[in-house]
Amino acid sequence: MPFRVAEIRDRAQRLQSALARAWYRLRSGLDERSSLASLYRQHRLLFSPGVLQAIQRDLSEAQGDERRRLKALFNWVAGQQIEAELAPLDDELRSWETEATVTLAEREIPLRRVPDWIVRAEDRGERLGWEAARHRRIEEAAALRLDVVHRGREAVVQLGLGGFTEARERLAGLDLQRVERDAAAILEGTEARYRRMFAAEAEARLDPREGPPSRADARWLMGMRWLGRYFEIEPFAAHLRRAMEGMGLGRVFDRSVRVDIDRRSLKDERSFTAVIDVPGDVRLVVCPLGGWIDARRLLHETGHALHYTHASAALSWEERVLGDDSIGESFGLVFDSLTLDRGWVESATGLEGAALEDYRQLAAFLRLYRLRRDAARLLWEVELARAARPGEQAGRYAELLSEATGFAHHPGTFLTDHRRGFQAARRLRGWMLSSIIIDRLNKRFGAEWHRSVAAGKFLLEVLSTGRREDAAQLAPQFGVEGLTPETLLERVERWQ
Secondary structure, eight states, X not given: OOXXXXXXXXXXXXXXXXXXXXXXXXXXTSOSSOOHHHHHHHTGGGGSTTHHHHHHHHHHHOOHHHHHHHHHHHHHHHHHHHHHHHHHHHHHHHHHHHHOEEEETTEEEEGGGHHHHHHHXXXXXXXXXXXXXXXXXXXXXXXXXXXXXXXXXXHHHTTTSSSHHHHHHXXXXXXXXXXXXXXXXXHHHHHHHHHHHHHHHHHHHSOGGGOXXXXXXXXXXXXXXXXXXXXXXXXXXXXXXXXXXXXXXTTHHHHTEEEEXXXXXXXXXXXXXXXXXXXXXXXXXXXXXXXXXXHHXXXXXXXXXXXHHTSOTTSOHHHHHSSOHHHHHHHHHHXXXXXXXXXXXXXXXXXXXXXXXXXXXHHHHHHHHHHHHHHHHHXXXXXXXXXXXXXXXXXXXXXXXXXXXXXXXXXXXXXXTOOTTTXXXXXXXXXXXXXXXXXXXHHHHOTTGGGOHHHHHHHHHHHTTTTSSOHHHHGGGGTOSSOOSHHHHHHHTTOO
């Protein structure tokens, strides 16, 4: 029986919701076991021969909005066919990660909790010890992670969309050469400023006699534990809610967005937003570590949550949920840019005077660290995709990331840092679009746009378009000809 696109779309929507719910429960620490393979088996009709061909058949005759929707549907279903192939290995890897522990000085903790301990370790020897112990444990699963990479390549090629890199580029909707050039331009354009800021912060906060800076030191700086009482997550979340209400954006936190900032032993250290149903059920999740990093992540995920929940109900499912992830990333970066705003931080935390300025300098440095790390990760992911022997690329990963950030990255983490589908490219495009949006907000509503009801209405208009267009198509609506690094590089010069 031939497949109908309406049926494919309905089944795809149900699978996306089920996956989001499963991911939420797993990463938030509510479920101990990953069971993605079982979930994909329940929706195996989507992976039957002929499904992609049915979408392509309608796509060849479609025009305008329907063509855009069908393209997004095709790319998503094809991507899930790859994920379904990898799900058994992913389940095995996540089960191992859940059960694995790390021991240091007779103290045993879960592997996934090591980043928390590094953030909290005031003693540099202790955080370097936890980092080294984590690296040793991670290397035990290196063969399994490499198997995921190889099997993933096979699954992509089996789709018949060309070679691995070509097919991945097509499914991601990217021009990789263009994004590569942008990444290189960002690294070059921020080099001098970053080195000055790095030298100042390293001299003030790290003892050079204890050896070269490590990624563990960067994690510790992200915590700003010495400012912990100013950034306690519960009062900060309450302030954020009031601020959003003041802009006319607060109702979603009462109706559509469930904020999860509880502490659980199995909760993923990384923050995320789970889209179970748009706009009615979105979960915003932060694992509190204590300190500034919690506040920044809460702001970032707020941008994601607003992006999903304010998408117009008139939009199709594809236009609300699928499409270009760069757009959602841009709103996360728009809101977490408030961690650099003097007025916002002062009102949210009570920091003032010299302490506030000292904080702002460090926050600006850490924002530039994140940008450069994302640019280097994009270059690394492209090199990995093109490499004939991915297992031999660990040294290149450490070289690229260490050189870009000034913090030593361990070769053994080269696959734990890898995200399928060129996610780093979407992140980098999000950086560029966010700078364009922030520039427009400042020019139209002033530096305190975050206090403006008019700015809130403007953002609602932008948010209502969901993912109908991609990031490059949105840029001209803000008066910029295309999605380029220029506005971003100009804004970096204002970070202080």
